[in-house]
Amino acid sequence: MRAQATRRLVDKAMYLLVADIGGTRARFRLLEPVGNGSRIRFEWSWPSAQFDSLTTALQHCLGQLSAADRNSTKSAWLAVAGPVAGGAVQFSNLPWKADTTSLRRQCGLAEVHLVNDLEALAWGIPELTSTQVVELQSGNPDDGPRLVIAAGTGLGMAALVGHGERMTALGSEAGHCDLAPGTEREIDLLRSLQRDHPHVSYERALSGSGLAGLYDFARQQAGSPLPADIPEGPQRPAAVTRLALGRRDPIALEAVSLFTQVLGSFTGNAALTWLATGGVFLAGGVVAGLQQALEDGEFLRAFTAKGRMRPLLERIPVAIVTAPEPGLEGISRLARKQQRNH
Numbered sequence: 001m002r003a004q005a006t007r008r009l010v011d012k013a014m015y016l017l018v019a020d021i022g023g024t025r026a027r028f029r030l031l032e033p034v035g036n037g038s039r040i041r042f043e044w045s046w047p048s049a050q051f052d053s054l055t056t057a058l059q060h061c062l063g064q065l066s067a068a069d070r071n072s073t074k075s076a077w078l079a080v081a082g083p084v085a086g087g088a089v090q091f092s093n094l095p096w097k098a099d100t101t102s103l104r105r106q107c108g109l110a111e112v113h114l115v116n117d118l119e120a121l122a123w124g125i126p127e128l129t130s131t132q133v134v135e136l137q138s139g140n141p142d143d144g145p146r147l148v149i150a151a152g153t154g155l156g157m158a159a160l161v162g163h164g165e166r167m168t169a170l171g172s173e174a175g176h177c178d179l180a181p182g183t184e185r186e187i188d189l190l191r192s193l194q195r196d197h198p199h200v201s202y203e204r205a206l207s208g209s210g211l212a213g214l215y216d217f218a219r220q221q222a223g224s225p226l227p228a229d230i231p232e233g234p235q236r237p238a239a240v241t242r243l244a245l246g247r248r249d250p251i252a253l254e255a256v257s258l259f260t261q262v263l264g265s266f267t268g269n270a271a272l273t274w275l276a277t278g279g280v281f282l283a284g285g286v287v288a289g290l291q292q293a294l295e296d297g298e299f300l301r302a303f304t305a306k307g308r309m310r311p312l313l314e315r316i317p318v319a320i321v322t323a324p325e326p327g328l329e330g331i332s333r334l335a336r337k338q339q340r341n342h
Contacts, residue, residue, distance in 0.1 A: 015041065015069065016335050017076040020327035021057065022117060023093030023153030024048060024208075024285070028061045029328055030073065031335070038336060041069070054080070054091075054098040058107050074110040076103075077335035079120035079327050081154060083173050089114050092173075093154045115334065116171035117327055118158035122148045123169050123337075124323075124330030125160055125281055132323035133281070134291060137300055139317035144277030148321075149267055150284035155203040155210075159274050169334075174270060175203040182265050182305075185258065192217050205262050208286055211255060212236040218254040241289045256293050259286075263294075264302025271316050272309055279317040283326055291320055 016031040016038065027045045031038040044061060051057040058078070062070060080098070082091040088099035103112040125146055146160040155175030162168055179200045181187040193200045193213065204210055215236070219226065227249065230239050243252035263282075271280055287294065304313040323329065 014075065015073045016332075016339065017061070017073050018078075018328060018331045018335050019058075019061070019076070020079045020117060020120065020325070020331060021048065021054065022081040022327075023091070026051065026057045026061075027325065027328055029332065030065070030069065031332060038332070048094060054078070054089075054096050055103060055106050058103060062107060075113075075335075075339075076107070076109055076111070077113045077115065077331050077338075078103075079115050079117040079331040081117045081156070084114045084116050084171070087114060092176075113335070113338075115331060116156075116158065118148060118150055118156035119169045119171035120331040120334060121150060121156075121283060121327045122146070122158040122160040122171075122330060123334040124326050124332075125321075126167075127329060127333060128281075128321065128323060128326070132321065132326075133319040134295070134322055135317070135319050136282075136295060137303075137314070137316070137318040139279065140315045141279050141317045142277050145274045146278035147267075147270055147274050147276035147280045149263075149270060149280065149282055151206045151210075151263065151282075151286040152284035153208055155201075155206045156284075157270055159276065160278070175206070176201045178202075179205060179262075180265075180269075182302075183261070186262060186265075188221070189214070189217055189258065189262075192220070202262070202266050206259065206266060206286075208234070208237040211240055211259055211286060214258050215240045215252060215255040218251045218258065222251060222254075224251055237286065238289065241286075245290075245292055256290060257298060259290065260293050260296075260299045261302045264299040265305070267299075267318075268303040268306050268313055271303070271313060272306060277316055279319065281319055281321050283321040287320060288322070291322075294320060 019028045025045055026048045029040050030042040032041040080089045081093060082089045090097050100112045100114055125148060149157045157172050157174040159170045179190055179202050181190045190200055193204050197204060205214060240252045240255055243249035244256040267280060304310050306313055
């Protein structure tokens with residue numbers, strides 16, 4: 001018993017490496033135990049495209065450590081953008097596959113844990129302060145499920161159910177569900193997207209590349225040429241957002257209007273599916289960029305436009321997460337919780 005207790009104390013004194021790895025950025029933190037909590041010893045962020053696999057990204061991060069810090073780092077908790085099953089992940093928006101066994105062996109770690117990125121983000125929701133959210137609808141929350149929806153490189157969703165020690169997060173791949181149009185404008189959008197994609201999911205509209213696609217759709221509907229200040233490639237979503245919020249381009253305004261309407265409808269559907277009476281939290285880079293547009297009322301009109309269920313949806317709080325790194329905070333909280341329990 002003494003040896004087992006000593007080993008547990010040593011394990012809990014070791015550093016924890018946590019990461020939030022998405023289609024655009026690979027973010028890492030090294031956590032140092034302090035009392036009953038931890039503090040950030042180091043933090044790094046690199047473009048995901050800099051690496052050809054999760055293994056090389058993790059090896060690159062570990063290579064930044066001194067020999068002493070590396071010897072004190074035996075466990076990694078990685079939030080990954082894709083479905084996790086059997087300790088393995090196929091990334092949704094990167095040509096990467098990974099599994100915990102290979103990662104442990106190739107990176108020289110005793111433990112590697114893979115967690116869906118939205119599931120990890122959900123774990124951070126209870127830690128948010130009032131200064132880290134912007135309220136869209138106050139509602140009347142209860143102890144029901146809380147829902148997290150993130151639009152960035154992709155579209156993800158997870159639910160947080162229960163409270164205290166009985167709380168758990170449930171991941172999903174809801175962003176890949178079929179896009180269900182609810183207006184004539186959305187029907188036209190669906191038909192346009194079907195010409196280029198055999199399967200049209202919500203992510204085709206509600207993501208960075210989706211916003212760029214909405215701009216192209218709106219431009220084609222209006223018969224307008226592509227302006228010189230709208231770039232091709234990954235910079236286009238930011239350019240569309242900038243022009244729309246500055247009210248300098250009616251096509252950009254139409255694209256953002258369509259985005260907020262589709263996001264509101266999708267979020268309302270999800271809130272009804274989960275009966276998310278504990279609240280809905282919107283996150284992700286695209287959501288952050290469109291905060292001003294999401295506050296103007298069109299999102300909430302689409303969110304609550306569910307016929308007889310409108311009164312229910314009007315009672316559900318809705319907020320935008322403005323914390324800078326909610327995914328890292330969530331995976332950090334989960335890692336510390338699991339470490340304490342073991």
